[in-house]
Amino acid sequence: MTPDAPRRRGRPSLRSADGTPAARDRILAAAREEFSARGYDKTSIRRIAQAAGVDPALVHHYFGTKDEIFAAAVDLSLAFPAKELPALLADGIDGVGERVARLFLGFWEDPRTRGPVLAVVRSALTHEAARDIMRGFVTRNLLERIAAQVPVPDPTLRAELAASQLIGVAMLRYVLELEPLASADPETIVATVAPTLQRYLTDPEAVPAAGA
Amino acid sequence: MTPDAPRRRGRPSLRSADGTPAARDRILAAAREEFSARGYDKTSIRRIAQAAGVDPALVHHYFGTKDEIFAAAVDLSLAFPAKELPALLADGIDGVGERVARLFLGFWEDPRTRGPVLAVVRSALTHEAARDIMRGFVTRNLLERIAAQVPVPDPTLRAELAASQLIGVAMLRYVLELEPLASADPETIVATVAPTLQRYLTDPEAVPAAGA
Incomplete structure (x- = not known):
């Protein structure tokens, strides 16, 4: 899960639309950070996307609503x-x-x-x-x-x-x-x-x- | 403390700048309502003043900061x-x-x-x-x-x-x-x-x- 981890080939579900591996994991990690630091109210999908370095649409794609990403995180x-x-x-x-x-x-x-x-x-x-x-x-x-x-x-x-x-x-x-x-x-x-x-x-x- | 309570004369500290008695009590009651319903974050001096029917300056006059009115409430x-x-x-x-x-x-x-x-x-x-x-x-x-x-x-x-x-x-x-x-x-x-x-x-x- 570190940035240096070798890319796994042949497992496209671990690769995100922006071409980097495990964007889903990065989003989850960012969501945990944001929710922990700011609480539910002040955390937005847009902030999570920004912290994970992905497009907000990708967050929606993987997790749906803010409630859902909160639950997953x-x-x-x-x-x-x-x-x-x-x-x-x-x-x-x-x-x-x-x-x-x-x-x-x-x-x-x-x-x-x-x-x-x-x-x-x-x-x-x-x-x-x-x-x-x-x-x-x-x-x-x-x-x-x-x-x-x-x-x-x-x-x-x-x-x-x-x-x-x-x-x-x-x-x-x-x-x-x-x-x-x-x-x-x-x-x-x-x-x-x-x-x-x-x-x-x-x-x-x-x-x-x-x-x- | 009800609106019908007789005005007490000769005790100016119970009379507010807007001429009604016990504005201070009304402000406190409004503050309790607002803080209870909305929590600390979403409650402002302006909202409390509005709910109490007074000028925000009067809230500051009686209680000082938001922290102080919270403590008093x-x-x-x-x-x-x-x-x-x-x-x-x-x-x-x-x-x-x-x-x-x-x-x-x-x-x-x-x-x-x-x-x-x-x-x-x-x-x-x-x-x-x-x-x-x-x-x-x-x-x-x-x-x-x-x-x-x-x-x-x-x-x-x-x-x-x-x-x-x-x-x-x-x-x-x-x-x-x-x-x-x-x-x-x-x-x-x-x-x-x-x-x-x-x-x-x-x-x-x-x-x-x-x-x-």
Whole structure:
């Protein structure tokens, strides 16, 4: 994906209309940068095209609308934790709260993934497309699947409560950068929130009967 | 404060340059509406003045900069929970997690306070002025004072962890409106998050030594 990477021949789908290889990848990378830095509102197809060095029509050609390129830019970065799910549950539900907390924080501590996630969090507050992506990723794909492995009622509500703790930490530590939370050792935070997640996700007594 | 309220004579500070009483209150009310509905970015002094039916110069006269009117608009609504603090601690630290959770949710459930708080949360993500207000209110004024009453280390970190749980719930329930969390009975949420807050604020074992 670097500019020096050898051109692959015989795979025209990786070659763009402007003759350079992997223009689609460059567009995606530019979109991630722009959305992360500026948020959803201030990012335009035209800016993304400019940053990627392509014609705006090419961005539309590959991705369609701004919502669609946003989803693609974010999905690319959010895809990997879904792969981690089997490992999270491989040893059963004991300690799953700690493993989820460590996975989530690791995700934010990594500069490659922090930007795109930050873009989603910022954008989710004002845009339905971003909200749906966040909902789909954090609750449906990850936490709800964990809660569903446990014989407890209300797995979706439990997943959302666990997500609320994680997203709250992310907000205060990475977005608002409140001290001392922003500089605390990640393992301190893991150790502190893990019992909370474990309780929400697996303790039958943690959530009173819904609507009670 | 209603348009029908009798004019108070002999108190010129409550009368504005345009001759109507309490223009300052009208400006504040308009500012709260505008910031809540549009967020910090899209709200201008000119819009606030228009909504309040006054000249923009009068807004500047009373409040100064946009940051300052934002702070005033929000402070007005955030002032009351500070008064609740003695009651939260009157019965000691047993059950303080539940009382804090109930106070916080009540605040969001009340339409008079939800808008301004929403404006802060939305704006805090992108604006330092809003971030400072949120920090000052949620952690310094409320939770940190509670943690300081308990002989535990790291009261500020504990306050921020408690705040992270509350703000995360607010994000998912009131901003992103994830179901079933958005429609769950408030008392279900209080019962679920209260032990989390209690642990963060008062359990000596909850937070490992900072930097460990």
